[in-house]
Amino acid sequence: MAKTIKQVLDKDIVATLESYPELQLIANNKLNGKFTIKDNEGVIQGEFDIGIIIPSKYPNEFPKLYELSKKIPRDIDRHIDKNGLACVEIEQNISIESKKGITIKHFIEKYVHRYFCWQLRYDAKDFEGLEEWAHYDKGTIQFYKEKLALDDLNIIALILKSLIENTLPGRNEMCLCPSGIKYKLCHERLVDEIQTLGKMQFEKDLKVILDTLKNIHVILP
Numbered sequence: 001m002a003k004t005i006k007q008v009l010d011k012d013i014v015a016t017l018e019s020y021p022e023l024q025l026i027a028n029n030k031l032n033g034k035f036t037i038k039d040n041e042g043v044i045q046g047e048f049d050i051g052i053i054i055p056s057k058y059p060n061e062f063p064k065l066y067e068l069s070k071k072i073p074r075d076i077d078r079h080i081d082k083n084g085l086a087c088v089e090i091e092q093n094i095s096i097e098s099k100k101g102i103t104i105k106h107f108i109e110k111y112v113h114r115y116f117c118w119q120l121r122y123d124a125k126d127f128e129g130l131e132e133w134a135h136y137d138k139g140t141i142q143f144y145k146e147k148l149a150l151d152d153l154n155i156i157a158l159i160l161k162s163l164i165e166n167t168l169p170g171r172n173e174m175c176l177c178p179s180g181i182k183y184k185l186c187h188e189r190l191v192d193e194i195q196t197l198g199k200m201q202f203e204k205d206l207k208v209i210l211d212t213l214k215n216i217h218v219i220l221p
């Protein structure tokens, strides 16, 4: 018999509390407690009071992370808002991962951990090689450049247009990028990985990219 979502969630919560005994379930959709970052030798590098809200569309929605100890300045550059709501990932990745489904345990292991490691390095001014994740329009551009392994916004715009209009090349046709090789050997796999974002997101993102291109042309002599 297939497991119900409730059963999956209950199991997920048990596994989460086992891995993170400093967290507690304080309401049926809320975990609270301490989150500790340790180095390889087990020495504590940082401790934060956190709250995690289990989403109503679990597991197809990202949990929310709140930093409650106010150890992180409420500053947009620190990826946190004035209520302590943390921004752990850019919206397009959240959308893709949500559709695949995300457990609370995985959310903490990957996103919460990475978020606080990043904050500790920021506090220590250890910026060398520190990964930045951009917000809003800059985040959108960064996302497509990385996901499609392309730098040219014109080509990215072309791919988005093809996604919106269902005019992607056939597998044996030439790719939309200037590689000169067949689509199936070039961008097919990368494009497949972002397909689940859906038309509405592509339309919104294409607008951002076209606006950016317009502004670049204005700056050029």
Ligand SMILES: [Zn+2]
Pocket: 175, 176, 177, 178, 179, 186, 187
């Ligand atoms: Zn290509």
